[in-house]
Amino acid sequence: DLDPAKAEGLATALRALGSDTRIETFTKAVAAAEGADGIINCTPLGMVGIGGTPLPVEAMAGATWAFDAVYTPADTQFLQDAEAAGLAVISGYELFFGQGVDAWGIFTGADLDHAALRDAIQGDKA
Structure with missing residues (x-):
């Protein structure tokens, strides 16, 4: 700082x-x-x-x-x-990903398949 x-x-x-x-x-x-x-x-x-x-x-x-x-x-x-x-x-992508996953859980209360989400996002990069 x-x-x-x-x-x-x-x-x-x-x-x-x-x-x-x-x-x-x-x-x-x-x-x-x-x-x-x-x-x-x-x-x-x-x-x-x-x-x-x-x-x-x-x-x-x-x-x-x-x-x-x-x-x-x-x-x-x-x-x-x-x-x-x-x-x-x-x-920093890992920070971004983790914040998004945590926010999803906080706001929706729904479970999220972290591996599937990562695969879906990274699939767009391929």
């Missing part, structure tokens, strides 16, 4: 969950990526109409995975750079 107080508030809430995961806040993305196992982009950078990436590819060295919360497009420059750096990548 660009607002340090909001970032620290979220970090405090996550720490309170009692996980062994180390949670820190930084004001510089490159410093935050140093020594990280995973890198997450939660900024709008990379979205259709905005473009860009929050982190230079060199700063991804040493990480093992990257997730981009951006889902339009599903394959952002951030993920392309992460993949080129040898990281396993998770597209």
Whole structure:
């Protein structure tokens, strides 16, 4: 988050969950990526109409995975750079899909076959 107080508030809430995961806040993305196992982009950078990436590819060295919360497009420059750096990548498409499935359940109360839905959506891409 660009607002340090909001970032620290979220970090405090996550720490309170009692996980062994180390949670820190930084004001510089490159410093935050140093020594990280995973890198997450939660900024709008990379979205259709905005473009860009929050982190230079060199700063991804040493990480093992990257997730981009951006889902339009599903394959952002951030993920392309992460993949080129040898990281396993998770597209924001997964976030989008999960939110849609959860919303369906909340609003309709009806069960949904996740695998069939994924197949139907991905079939349109083939």
